[in-house]
Amino acid sequence: MVKKAIIPAAGYGTRNLPITKVLPKEMLPICGRPAIDYLVEEAISSGIEQILIIVSRSKNMILDYFDRSPELEAHLKAKNKDSLSPELLIPNIHIQYVRQPNANGLGDAILLGRNFVGNEPFAVMLPDEIILSDQQAPLLQLIETFKKCKGNAIGLKAMNLSELKKYGVVKPQFLQDKLYQLKHIVEKPQNEAPSNLAVIGRYVFDPKIFDYLTGVQPGVEGEIQLTDAINAMIPQSNSYGLEIEGQRFDIANTSDYIKLINLIYSKGNSVNLLED
Template sequence: MVRKAIIPAAGYGTRTLPITKVLPKEMLPICGRPALDFIVEEAINSGIEQILIVVSRSKNMILDYYDRSVELETYLEEKNKTHLLKKISPPNVHFQYVRQTYARGLGEAILLGKHFVGNEPFAVMLPDEIILSNEKEPLRQLIDMFTEVKGNIVGVKKMDPSQLKNYGVIQPELFKNTQYKIKDIVEKPQESPPSDLAVIGRYIFNPTIFSYLENVKPGVGGEIQLTDAIKAMAKEYTSFGLEVEGKCFDIAKMSEYVDLINYIWNSKEG
């Protein structure tokens, strides 16, 4: 049973500057809600009970958003606007936070959740990637597969070859249907990608991932890359890729951020 999720949210948001100088990328507005709220909602709908958000010192807005605002609640009650209370009530999930002092990569952010995770399998959800599905929540798709195979699972999506240089890409071996065994994984291949299956920011890991993260050699800027840990782990433990059903939006790309807003708005009107 997967009950815990880590959401890394400590990055500088350089792809969305200059707005992210003052507004965390995770709090970019999407039809009246912050982007992060879509990730949290997906987690809750997938059965997650505890969420650890990895933040930096400039991300206190995230903590404030998921905390109670007693003053605002009192104001709404006094003005007989109690119908708005539901909109500002914190979601029914237990939040924890940890601060990543320096942005030393996704791998380090996940390592900060080692004590939070304990000996349980857990999810990792990247807030850059919002995935909307008309069927089952994207994370729920991975959890259901984990229930069957008990191995580490990476969410993947077929991408246009021109886009693969921006993603981690797996070398797959067909397991069944839209499930694959991962033979290798390459981070942002500039040429000759091993497949058209790109990693899209949803993962299920067993706690064994931490030993690999602890032994990853830091790369440029001292960053610890999750891809390097997955590559090493896949050589010793069977790891899987699952094609996720749903429409993916990378909100750090302005064109996809706008597409997401239009998609949600048009869906509401329809």
């Protein structure tokens, strides 16, 4: 039912400076793989068949990563290192790209995917956030919620009060275990937050969201905010929030980034960098 996903990857990555002057944040290494590779893996395990990655002019490295490297393949063959060839396999999923000419916000980036999506429901995955779950894939949890509730499904996480000012925070109506109907979202509340449930980087949308995105007026710094479109849609079409099962890591946060690397390494999913 939900077969398409958009990954917005055109931002400047200012939280990760200075490394993001030369390396896209989506390519930050996590045990031998770039961060965005983990999102693609999650999408595949959730039943996604097509991905649109929104890039900017400085993000060609992402395109290169998900493309073949005939020269490297030939080098490995010539040096009798064919055992490393599986590391070069391209994910078995259709990936295409579009450039965002100007950094005009998350809502503007998602609007660029309108033709890609058509009239189908779709997912949005933010590459800042890696979510690891020993159970059902994080995105699949939201897809199941979308199918059951027949409305937008948005990933949530309970956070400490001191953290809420950095996120969109929902005003929820409790329905059942970890599932809520959303009444409103407050973007980065600096004073009193409506709850302790923050929006995290996984969404599943009805394609009608594009109609609301086109009506959003530019906000701070001229950006089109996704939150504004969701709030405009709520009175007309129910939206739901789900506390996603799994460990969430914000790779722009140094502490989270190191914890994520240590966790993946401890599970034996690292690359042996000493083989070459």
